[in-house]
Amino acid sequence: MKMTETKTDKMTDEDIALLVQKGDKEKFGLLMERYENKLSRYGRKFLSNKESIVDLVQDVFILTFQNIQNFDPTLKFSSWIYRIAHNTFVNQLKKQSKLPTTMIDFDILLSYQVYEDPEIKEREEKELKKMIDACLEDLKPKYKEIIILHFIEDFSYKEISDILKIPTGTVGIRIKRAKEMLKENYQKLQKKYGE
Amino acid sequence: MENNKIKQNKNIKNLLQKIESNEITPHTKNYFRFRFLIFVLSLVAIFIVSVFLCSFIIFNARVSGQISLIGFGGHGINLFLELFPWKLFILDIILIIFASWLIHSFRFGYKTPVIYLLLGTVTVMVIGGFIIDKGTSLHYILLRNADNYNLPILGNIYRCTHKPLPYAEGIFKGKITSINGNTFIVNIESEKDENVSSVRVIMQDPKTINNEIKVGDNIFIAGQIVNGDIFATVIQPAPSLPFVSE
Numbered sequence: 001m002k003m004t005e006t007k008t009d010k011m012t013d014e015d016i017a018l019l020v021q022k023g024d025k026e027k028f029g030l031l032m033e034r035y036e037n038k039l040s041r042y043g044r045k046f047l048s049n050k051e052s053i054v055d056l057v058q059d060v061f062i063l064t065f066q067n068i069q070n071f072d073p074t075l076k077f078s079s080w081i082y083r084i085a086h087n088t089f090v091n092q093l094k095k096q097s098k099l100p101t102t103m104i105d106f107d108i109l110l111s112y113q114v115y116e117d118p119e120i121k122e123r124e125e126k127e128l129k130k131m132i133d134a135c136l137e138d139l140k141p142k143y144k145e146i147i148i149l150h151f152i153e154d155f156s157y158k159e160i161s162d163i164l165k166i167p168t169g170t171v172g173i174r175i176k177r178a179k180e181m182l183k184e185n186y187q188k189l190q191k192k193y194g195e
Numbered sequence: 196m197e198n199n200k201i202k203q204n205k206n207i208k209n210l211l212q213k214i215e216s217n218e219i220t221p222h223t224k225n226y227f228r229f230r231f232l233i234f235v236l237s238l239v240a241i242f243i244v245s246v247f248l249c250s251f252i253i254f255n256a257r258v259s260g261q262i263s264l265i266g267f268g269g270h271g272i273n274l275f276l277e278l279f280p281w282k283l284f285i286l287d288i289i290l291i292i293f294a295s296w297l298i299h300s301f302r303f304g305y306k307t308p309v310i311y312l313l314l315g316t317v318t319v320m321v322i323g324g325f326i327i328d329k330g331t332s333l334h335y336i337l338l339r340n341a342d343n344y345n346l347p348i349l350g351n352i353y354r355c356t357h358k359p360l361p362y363a364e365g366i367f368k369g370k371i372t373s374i375n376g377n378t379f380i381v382n383i384e385s386e387k388d389e390n391v392s393s394v395r396v397i398m399q400d401p402k403t404i405n406n407e408i409k410v411g412d413n414i415f416i417a418g419q420i421v422n423g424d425i426f427a428t429v430i431q432p433a434p435s436l437p438f439v440s441e
Contacts, residue, residue, distance in 0.1 A: 028214060
């Protein structure tokens with residue numbers, strides 16, 4: 001039992017998904033265990049209504065299983081399941097009327113040259129954590145989500161591009177703008193409470 | 196928090212039970228293959244219709260001579276814009292936008308900024324349109340069928356290719372029946388009653404007359420009507436339409 005457990009622990013998400021595609025339904029339980037907390041955290045940060053998160057995460061898993069034959073094992077499973085989660089959470093926001101039913105994102109129209117720098121990310125992390133904890137809720141959903149995916153869920157620009165289906169340059173520009181907004185809101189908050 | 200965790204684990208177990216009892220089943224591979232096929236066929240159909248529309252717009256501008264109106268200055272440009280098949284053009288734009296939206300679903304599609312996707316789609320459609328217009332006789336064949344009232348649905352659209360210009364707008368189109376110095380006798384079609392009127396056209400500046408123009412040629416005339424005669428400032432050759440009933 002222990003050897004089997006160790007063996008499955010070492011399996012990648014993509015390998016497990018491939019087994020599920022071949023008919024090993026039980027292995028889907030492993031994927032659910034691996035992603036339950038991550039998706040719950042993502043949902044809690046993204047949505048205001050915390051009570052429905054468990055149900056929404058269930059919906060994500062149901063959709064994931066129903067569409068498992070559409071998953072390409074050569075690509076990252078995490079990007080794929082987060083894409084399903086993104087769609088599910090966005091639909092929930094639309095139901096709550098916190099998003100217009102049709103959204104034209106003008107920042108996907110043009111090309112932007114913004115590069116991901118892991119060194120900058122490390123330096124800014126401590127400061128950013130304070131700002132995220134204090135001011136994340138004040139951000140618009142599209143900026144809130146990008147901060148969650150990059151700084152909390154730790155996805156790269158490329159992975160976020162696959163999750164949100166937007167160009168990599170747009171990911172960079174949204175992160176840049178989101179950080180500026182966080183900083184601005186944090187400074188206002190500091191002024192207000194005299195910290 | 197602990198209750199939440201217990202609830203979550205219970206939910207996983209419940210969900211797994213539903214999966215194993217086939218209460219929740221995955222879509223089959225064929226379902227996705229079929230969906231992809233519909234997607235690709237839709238894209239191909241949109242591409243074909245859009246290229247066809249684009250090539251027709253180019254064909255129409257060319258064989259009707261409407262493109263020559265641009266050479267008549269501001270007034271000619273206004274007339275060109277008035278006669279331009281805007282409905283077909285807008286339909287083509289909608290199809291191009293829809294095609295771009297479909298392409299956006301693919302990986303190479305969403306990685307590309309939308310403006311480049313649109314420009315790329317427009318470029319492909321326009322190039323395709325030119326190839327169909329210049330490289331094939333498709334539109335000429337369809338125009339012939341339309342003139343013989345042998346083309347359903349598209350017949351009216353094709354017959355508009357030799358629609359007369361609006362009379363008294365300052366630009367006229369007709370066929371030369373005789374030339375005498377700076378005076379031409381021209382058969383001009385009237386848009387109102389579809390009759391052909393024989394009109395005297397007097398070129399105001401004889402030096403600007405194109406020497407290559409001869410009897411039997413179709414021409415565009417820019418000028419004003421004075422007592423039934425047209426006092427012309429510009430005369431330009433217009434294309435002769437094949438299969439037009441005389």
